[in-house]
Amino acid sequence: xxxxxxxxxxxxxxxxxxxxxxxxxxxxxxxxxxxxxxxxxxxxxxxxxxxxxxxxxxxxxxxxxxxxxxxxxxxxxxxxxxxxxxxxxxxxxxxxxxxxxxxxxxxxxxxxxxxxxxxxxxxxxxxxxxxxxxxxxxxxxxxxxxxxxxxxxxxxxxxxxxxxxxxxxxxxxxxxxxxxxxxxxxxxxxxxxxxxxxxxxxxxxxxxxxxxxxxxxxxxxxxxxxxxxxxxxxxxxxxxxxxxxxxxxxxxxxxxxxxxxxxxxxxxxxxxxxxxxxxxxxxxxxxxxxxxxxxxxxxxxxxxxxxxxxxxxxxxxxxxxxxxxxxxxxxxxxxxxxxxxxxxxxxxxxxxxxxxxxxxxxxxxxxxxxxxxxxxxxxxxxxxxxxxxxxxxxxxxxxxxxxxxxxxxxx
Ligand code: ADE
Ligand code: ZN
Numbered sequence: 001x002x003x004x005x006x007x008x009x010x011x012x013x014x015x016x017x018x019x020x021x022x023x024x025x026x027x028x029x030x031x032x033x034x035x036x037x038x039x040x041x042x043x044x045x046x047x048x049x050x051x052x053x054x055x056x057x058x059x060x061x062x063x064x065x066x067x068x069x070x071x072x073x074x075x076x077x078x079x080x081x082x083x084x085x086x087x088x089x090x091x092x093x094x095x096x097x098x099x100x101x102x103x104x105x106x107x108x109x110x111x112x113x114x115x116x117x118x119x120x121x122x123x124x125x126x127x128x129x130x131x132x133x134x135x136x137x138x139x140x141x142x143x144x145x146x147x148x149x150x151x152x153x154x155x156x157x158x159x160x161x162x163x164x165x166x167x168x169x170x171x172x173x174x175x176x177x178x179x180x181x182x183x184x185x186x187x188x189x190x191x192x193x194x195x196x197x198x199x200x201x202x203x204x205x206x207x208x209x210x211x212x213x214x215x216x217x218x219x220x221x222x223x224x225x226x227x228x229x230x231x232x233x234x235x236x237x238x239x240x241x242x243x244x245x246x247x248x249x250x251x252x253x254x255x256x257x258x259x260x261x262x263x264x265x266x267x268x269x270x271x272x273x274x275x276x277x278x279x280x281x282x283x284x285x286x287x288x289x290x291x292x293x294x295x296x297x298x299x300x301x302x303x304x305x306x307x308x309x310x311x312x313x314x315x316x317x318x319x320x321x322x323x324x325x326x327x328x329x330x331x332x333x334x335x336x337x338x339x340x341x342x343x344x345x346x347x348x349x350x351x352x353x354x355x356x357x358x359x360x361x362x363x364x365x366x367x368x369x370x371x372x373x374x375x376x377x378x379x380x381x382x383x384x385x386x387x388x389x390x391x392x393x394x395x396x397x398x399x400x401x402x403x404x405x406x407x408x409x410x411x
Contacts (some may be wrong), residue, residue: 050117069402070356074394076377077340077352079152079309080288081165081232082140082182083131084343085147085241088113094133094142102133109248111344114316120234120263127346131167140181141188148189148197150344152187152355158381158391159197161186162230165215166204174220183225198227198382200259203247205231205239212247216254223254227382230286231260237267241275248280257382259284260307264323270294277306284309284380289326291335306379310344312359314349320362321349328363331373336354338377368408370400 028133086094088109095102105111109130116126144161151159186197201219203212219226229251231244241248241260247259260272260284269290274297276282291297301308308330312318312321330337339359341352349355358371378391385401396406 023381043064043070055234062217063361066360067357070360070370071353072398073371073374074358074391075154075156075158075352075374075396076338076381076391078284078338078377078380079162079311079340079342080147080159080306081148081162081164081343083134083142083164084127085345086133086143086152086183087345088128090204091130091133094135094139096410098133098135098139100133100135113275118315122389123343123346124234127343128167130346131164132171134168135171135173137177139182140178141185144182144185144197145189148186150351151195151197151235152189152193154351156195156352158378159195160200160227160382161197162200162202162232164202164204164232165218166207166211167233168213169218170207170211175215176275179219179222180224199225200228200230200257201226202230202232202288203244204233205243206235206309207242207263208234209247210388212244213250214385216250226256228257228259228283230258232286234262234263235266236261236263236269236272240268240272241280245279249284256281259286261286262288262328264289264292270297273297277301277304277395287311289323289337292326298330298333298335299361301330301336305336307336307338307376309340309377309380310337311340311353312349313342313347313360318348321355321359323364324359327373331369336376336380337373338380339373340377347358367402368399368404371395371404371409372411393395 004303009289020299088103089104091109103112109176111127112129116122134143147161148159154278156242163182164174165178169175174251182199186199190196199331201215203215216229231241234410258280260276260280262276262285264287269288270293271289273291275283276285277300283292285301285306285308287310289310291301300306303391312323312327314321316359327337339352339356341347341355344351349358356370359365365373375392375395378388378395379393379399381388383391399406399409
């Protein structure tokens with residue numbers, strides 16, 4: 001009911017009819033008596049509505065306050081695929097530039113994204129199509145430079161970036177052309193935006209062991225420019241981590257850090273995580289959130305201080321980011337789990353700030369909790385301890401300036 005309609009009900013015509021037939025004094029007093037409940041109700045309604053309004057303003061302020069806090073937070077991204085960052089517009093631009101007969105409009109790209117079947121293999125169907133537009137050194141340069149500009153807009157100050165050499169060399173693109181494009185793009189973007197980006201070269205797990213060794217050979221000349229060896233693509237079932245045990249062993253000898261994908265809810269995920277810990281000796285686990293299904297694994301991850309790069313992404317049809325309950329369970333158990341955007345051009349969660357906002361709204365995590373998940377990312381960097389400490393100090397200063405108790409962050 002509005003205040004205006006309350007006022008209308010308080011008019012004399014709304015009072016009992018005998019009021020109008022009595023003397024002036026009696027009439028006044030009867031009028032006052034009759035009107036009193038209406039006035040009281042009006043006041044009560046007025047204060048009720050004012051309080052509702054104030055609550056709405058406070059809620060809006062706190063939503064906006066959280067958004068501002070998350071946007072301004074200094075961030076690290078540890079799980080981000082170069083091939084998953086091409087926007088629909090960029091795909092069309094590169095397609096036209098290369099004179100290939102592929103996606104001709106951004107709407108076609110959007111449709112292909114919308115039509116993909118659910119699950120890892122459905123995701124990869126679109127992912128493979130869009131990555132295949134990249135052909136020249138310039139394409140890889142542009143993709144890398146544009147991505148790092150986006151990272152800067154999201155206050156990402158450090159990123160480990162995955163790239164998939166086999167997906168490109170298998171199409172006839174020379175390793176060196178691809179790599180020079182990426183490396184020059186990251187050098188120029190670093191000079192412009194000040195974002196540090198290290199590179200993780202990924203094995204495509206569905207390809208052969210011989211092909212993975214060949215990739216290591218091709219990378220030999222630029223070994224010092226690649227921080228780690230990862231493993232992605234799919235299907236995962238039938239292509240477990242142990243398939244590449246010898247490749248990982250050689251990579252370790254050559255000084256690479258090791259990681260690999262364990263996508264959520266693929267068959268045998270928990271078994272694969274155990275393999276990656278005990279047989280491969282990975283330094284980080286990508287995704288790996290099914291660990292929450294196995295209490296022994298959870299305890300082991302916590303004991304080792306092993307970090308998982310979670311990616312609570314969301315497609316347009318999902319009501320909220322996926323895997324929040326698994327992330328909460330792992331975080332509550334003391335496992336180091338971070339939040340990452342994975343393939344920001346291919347999910348509605350997009351880049352990191354937006355993903356953090358959507359994750360926070362759905363999880364109702366506090367500012368301290370969100371800071372802890374970001375601290376986990378910095379804590380998992382493959383850097384010397386004093387370099388890592390410098391990054392953590394930047395986050396700590398931001399947290400303290402926002403009245404956050406650092407003990408709650410590192411609880
Ligand atoms: N390539 C890009 N994103 C991937 C993911 N989440 N899993 C496997 N392969 C990928
Ligand atoms: Zn990934």
